[in-house]
Structure formats: structure tokens, C-alpha cells
Amino acid sequence: MSLKYGMLGLLSKWEATGYDIKKEFDDFMSIFWHTHLSQIYPELSKLEKEKLIESKMIPQNGKPDKKLYSITDAGRKELYQWLEAPSETPNVKDSFLMQTFFMDNLSLEDVLFQLKHYQKQREARLEKLKQTLYEQWQMIKEKNEFSTRLLMSSAVLKRGLDQEEEYILWCKRTIEFVESLEYLWNLEESNDCATINEVEEAFYRYFEVEDLDELKN
Amino acid sequence: MSLKYGMLGLLSKWEATGYDIKKEFDDFMSIFWHTHLSQIYPELSKLEKEKLIESKMIPQNGKPDKKLYSITDAGRKELYQWLEAPSETPNVKDSFLMQTFFMDNLSLEDVLFQLKHYQKQREARLEKLKQTLYEQWQMIKEKNEFSTRLLMSSAVLKRGLDQEEEYILWCKRTIEFVESLEYLWNLEESNDCATINEVEEAFYRYFEVEDLDELKN
DNA sequence: GCTGACATGTAACCCGTTACATGATTCC
DNA sequence: GGAATCATGTAACGGGTTACATGTCAGC
Incomplete structure (x- = not known):
């Protein structure tokens, strides 16, 4: 539509x-x-x-x-x-996140490979957007004019840049998170389970919270 | 697929x-x-x-x-x-960003209304996700076990939370950006154009850069 | 000689959404 | 009495993708 x-x-x-x-x-x-x-x-x-x-x-x-x-x-x-008209929040379709969701089926090496590979793809997109921003700004400087048209398109461009930067950051942090809990993959093979205390710190670090109750605000 | x-x-x-x-x-x-x-x-x-x-x-x-x-x-x-298999970066379809792109057709009031309305929608989604995280973490604590399954689903949940938080932040900053350049809407009516100097600072603040060359790294 | 840009379309197919259709039980 | 939950499906339609089809000119 x-x-x-x-x-x-x-x-x-x-x-x-x-x-x-x-x-x-x-x-x-x-x-x-x-x-x-x-x-x-x-x-x-x-x-x-x-x-x-x-x-x-x-x-x-x-x-x-x-x-x-x-x-x-x-x-x-x-x-x-x-x-x-107010627009409804779109229903996202992100097949990489779907893959990620089921990646516990893969080996640790494969998980890390997938995350690093995807990060690179996003980095390439970010570079392209930065180039666009640079070109747009140069065009503005040449013409020496700025309109509401350019204002709104800048806002969209900023959103695009943020989105790529954030996805890249998430990839990096998730790689660290997975690496810090590497031993879970070995446990799995012996049908054993990790205890909560060993995991808690890594979890809090990843979610950037001090404790559980912080979520309740 | x-x-x-x-x-x-x-x-x-x-x-x-x-x-x-x-x-x-x-x-x-x-x-x-x-x-x-x-x-x-x-x-x-x-x-x-x-x-x-x-x-x-x-x-x-x-x-x-x-x-x-x-x-x-x-x-x-x-x-x-x-x-x-490596997954390609999905082609996004974000109808709100499309609206935003063409919002220079609206009055300043309508633009701000749309942005604020959308921000609220995203905030509601964020709350729901925080609730999910809270519930998941409580479940983990009760069962006292953590698996690669939960690790990967946590990663996806984190991405969901980040996405909502980032979109909300973008809404807030864009509202400020638009408000700071309010006078562009009045200029438009008189078929006049703003000069670059008046806009440059607001632009750099919004894009969080010191100058243009910073984009070239 | 080949690729890419310019320029417009059709056809087949797949994916996704809305509406229709049925029917029991539980809870308010 | 009505809404929500459990449970399975079909039909029609609309939106999106891939493949097919045609043809010129410029640049390498």
C-alpha cells in the first residue's frame, strides 16, 4: 500500500x-x-x-x-x-534475527562466523550511507540553501545511519557475549547445564543492567 | 521463504x-x-x-x-x-520513514504530532519487550539453568530492545531538530530560503559530528 | 564486440493478508 | 448471553519477485 x-x-x-x-x-x-x-x-x-x-x-x-x-x-x-494519518508500527521481517534465534543448532565457530559475516555486510551499508550524507551536505553547501524538504530527508538519512551503526554494535557485543559463554557449547555435548551464578554477570553486562529490578521502571 | x-x-x-x-x-x-x-x-x-x-x-x-x-x-x-548459509541484509520496508520523508508537505504542527505519536507507539512496544525480558530472566532463575538456546534467544531479545530504544531516541532528537529549525516552515511560505550559516550548527548537532570531514573515515 | 544506461512493459509465480467457515468449552 | 481460547482449515485478493521481451546509443 x-x-x-x-x-x-x-x-x-x-x-x-x-x-x-x-x-x-x-x-x-x-x-x-x-x-x-x-x-x-x-x-x-x-x-x-x-x-x-x-x-x-x-x-x-x-x-x-x-x-x-x-x-x-x-x-x-x-x-x-x-x-x-497515523501509521501503525510495521511488522518487521528480519531473516538474520530468525537465523540467530535458532543458531544454538550450530557449532560455536559457525555462530561466530555468521555474526562476523553479517557485521561486515552492515558495515558496507553504513559506508554507503555516510557517502550519501557527505554528498547531500556538499550539495547543500554549494547551493547555499536549506529547505524543509532537505530537513526531512536528513532525518530519514540519520535514521538509516543510526540503524546500521546500532546493528553493527549489536553484532560486536553479541560476539563478545557468545565468546564469554563459550563453555556452554561444550556443556551441551555432555548433556549438562550451567548454573546461574556463572552466567549472571555476562548476562547483566550484555543487557547493560545492574540487576533484574532495573527493568521494572 | x-x-x-x-x-x-x-x-x-x-x-x-x-x-x-x-x-x-x-x-x-x-x-x-x-x-x-x-x-x-x-x-x-x-x-x-x-x-x-x-x-x-x-x-x-x-x-x-x-x-x-x-x-x-x-x-x-x-x-x-x-x-x-549466509543471509543477505533484508530490504527494509518502513512506511513511517516513508511518511517522514515526505512530511515537508505538512505543517510544523502536524509533523511534530506525527513524530510524537509514533514515539509513543514505540515506547509501548519497548515496555512489552522489557516485560518479556523480565519474565525470561525469572524463568531462568527458577529453573537455575542456562543453555545455548537461551543465549541465542537473549541475543535476539537484546536486538529487539535496542531497536525500540534507538527508534525512540531518534524520534526525540528529530523533534528537537525540527523545532530548532522551526523558522524554515515560515520561510517556505514566503518562497524564501534559509542561508547555510543559520542551519549548519543544528545540522551538526543532529548528526553528532564536528564537521563534514569527520564522515570521510 | 560487450556491457551498461536508458526506456517500457507483460506473465507467471509466490508470499502474505483478510475474510469466510465451523464448533466446543470456559470464563465473565 | 457474549467474548476468549482451542483447533483446523479454504478462498479470494493484493502485493512483490523473477523471468521474459524489445530496442538504441555511448563508452570501453
Whole structure:
């Protein structure tokens, strides 16, 4: 349902082709959404049928003709209504966390490998976002202007950066946590169980609390 | 694709009915996945056809008969293969961030309202997770045992808590950021633009950097 | 000569959601 | 009497992904 509004939102700023829209989704908007050209084109047709957007054909030389879409008043109204409506917290789908949840089935080495590998992936994403921030800020400095548009996109960019940084930090801390309780993997083989006292400290350190009651505020 | 492995993962620990599986997804596993009974039942049939799980009917008095599923050796193998495979970083879909991205279309009041409203939603989720952590820890203390199973589920729980805390913090900081640049909304009406100097400080404060070059490490 | 950017689409398929359908028991 | 819990499913629909299909031009 959000794809529709993402497209209306973009067309509320500029006229664009399906191809242009895809590039925005792949670039900055990839922080919060992604889609495919094969989804965009039918959706554009649908929105045009609903009179929320309209199009004109632009012939080009050396390149294929393109269909330039623009938003209508009805489309703007629809967009504003969605923007004002409170949005529910999305149901996350994080397959890496699902893997992690069942990783007690793996050997200690495999667990650590998976965590370190995933951390690297997240680090690569963080670098890309930092690059985006740098470019955006340079663009602002050149143009010497700052608008509410740039304010809100900076907020989204900050969220993207935070998210990556936090995931990386969690990977690091979880690696330490797992390593500090390494011996649990050996116990498992002998069908034995660790006692609480040996674990308590590592647990509190990992959760950054002093004791249990701290959670009850 | 991950639902399959979530179900296999659960059945690798206990025998369960479709109904039991749904409860797990609604409870702890909601940190990283969610699904519906109407998706679980057909998926169970499919997995049984593929010989990854098998079932037996359990007649009950006072309650409907139930179909208790258990994992097969082939199912275990399939699960372990998935666990060992590196997982790609998921493509996020965050409709609130999408809204935020286009919120320059709203009035300052509406922007602040949306941010504050969403923050409250996240705070409610955080409280629920803290409760889960408290309960899990109490259970561990009672049983006086700690296993790799509990270790990995603690890691996932920690990630859930961090995520909520970080989102809440981002909401707070973004509210401050928006408020500190309040006057941009008034400029917009007069088709004017703010100059860079007036904005630079607020921007650096929000992104927690000293200057631009700090991003280039 | 090949890859990638530009440009638009269709078709098949899979996954996920909502609605429909049934029926007993327990608790308020 | 009504809602919630236990328990299993089907059907319709909508959203998202992969594969297929076509064609030009620029740069390596």
C-alpha cells in the first residue's frame, strides 16, 4: 500500500518517468523501501486510471520515448491525507534475527562466523550511507540553501545511519557475549547445564543492567 | 521463504500444532517475524508432503482434535543447511520513514504530532519487550539453568530492545531538530530560503559530528 | 564486440493478508 | 448471553519477485 504513496510523494516534487522513480527508490529511498520496475509500471497505469496522476509522451532522439508523469490535484489530496494519518508500527521481517534465534543448532565457530559475516555486510551499508550524507551536505553547501524538504530527508538519512551503526554494535557485543559463554557449547555435548551464578554477570553486562529490578521502571 | 525455516526451527525443539506455532510467532518471535494461521496450515501441509515434517492426530476431550507435528531427519538437515548459509541484509520496508520523508508537505504542527505519536507507539512496544525480558530472566532463575538456546534467544531479545530504544531516541532528537529549525516552515511560505550559516550548527548537532570531514573515515 | 544506461512493459509465480467457515468449552 | 481460547482449515485478493521481451546509443 505504501508504494502508491511513495510514488505520489515523488511526483509531488518533480515530474518523472517510471525509470526515474526506480532510481530514487534504489538510491536515497532504499533506506526505507524498495521495489522493481515491473511493479512500478503497472502501478503508474493504475494511478493514471484513478486520475491521481497524468502523463505526456516525450519523444527523444537517441533514446527511447519516455512517458513523463505528473501529479494531479486529486493525487495531491490523496497524498496529504495519507501523510496526516497515523501509521501503525510495521511488522518487521528480519531473516538474520530468525537465523540467530535458532543458531544454538550450530557449532560455536559457525555462530561466530555468521555474526562476523553479517557485521561486515552492515558495515558496507553504513559506508554507503555516510557517502550519501557527505554528498547531500556538499550539495547543500554549494547551493547555499536549506529547505524543509532537505530537513526531512536528513532525518530519514540519520535514521538509516543510526540503524546500521546500532546493528553493527549489536553484532560486536553479541560476539563478545557468545565468546564469554563459550563453555556452554561444550556443556551441551555432555548433556549438562550451567548454573546461574556463572552466567549472571555476562548476562547483566550484555543487557547493560545492574540487576533484574532495573527493568521494572 | 523464511517462514518455512521458522517453522522447522520451532519443530526442531518441540512437537507442536499449527496453533502452537502461531502462538510462538505472536509472542517472542514477533521481534523478527509475524504470520497468520491461514498461512501456517497450508505451509505445514506442504512441508509434510515434502517429508520434512510428519504428524499424528491427538484426540482430546473437551477440545477439538489436534494434529501434532514433529520434524524428520530430512527436515533437520534442511534447517541446518539454511542456518549455515549466509543471509543477505533484508530490504527494509518502513512506511513511517516513508511518511517522514515526505512530511515537508505538512505543517510544523502536524509533523511534530506525527513524530510524537509514533514515539509513543514505540515506547509501548519497548515496555512489552522489557516485560518479556523480565519474565525470561525469572524463568531462568527458577529453573537455575542456562543453555545455548537461551543465549541465542537473549541475543535476539537484546536486538529487539535496542531497536525500540534507538527508534525512540531518534524520534526525540528529530523533534528537537525540527523545532530548532522551526523558522524554515515560515520561510517556505514566503518562497524564501534559509542561508547555510543559520542551519549548519543544528545540522551538526543532529548528526553528532564536528564537521563534514569527520564522515570521510 | 560487450556491457551498461536508458526506456517500457507483460506473465507467471509466490508470499502474505483478510475474510469466510465451523464448533466446543470456559470464563465473565 | 457474549467474548476468549482451542483447533483446523479454504478462498479470494493484493502485493512483490523473477523471468521474459524489445530496442538504441555511448563508452570501453
